[in-house]
């Protein structure tokens with residue numbers, strides 16, 4: 001799968017203001033299709049999810065694709081490759097999302113990695129990194 005447009009997310013929610021300003025709708029080309037499928041699957045399962053909200057006056061702007069030189073997060077974070085998103089749910093806690101995903105992995109076939117929720121108190125980080133464990137990998141950021 002090489003292309004996918006989410007049903008529930010617009011591009012502003014998934015990139016920084018600088019990336020949107022530089023690329024507009026062509027910023028979709030910078031995001032990984034399988035991670036976008038996973039976003040829609042999470043939205044369908046858990047209800048409304050916020051990634052970024054800068055476009056409506058909110059503070060989140062680096063919860064999806066990040067500028068390569070940002071000081072936020074790890075130097076080679078999956079966020080810099082368009083494959084990671086930090087999800088804030090209106091209806092369920094990060095712990096609830098985390099435990100549901102780990103007990104229903106087949107509902108999210110392209111989700112390969114979660115961050116340990118002990119380190120992410122108000123969001124759920126997922127990505128689709130290419131690893132060789134045969135189950136969802138829970139990493140400490």
Ligand SMILES: [Zn+2]
Nearest residue numbers: 084085086125
């Ligand atoms: Zn993250």
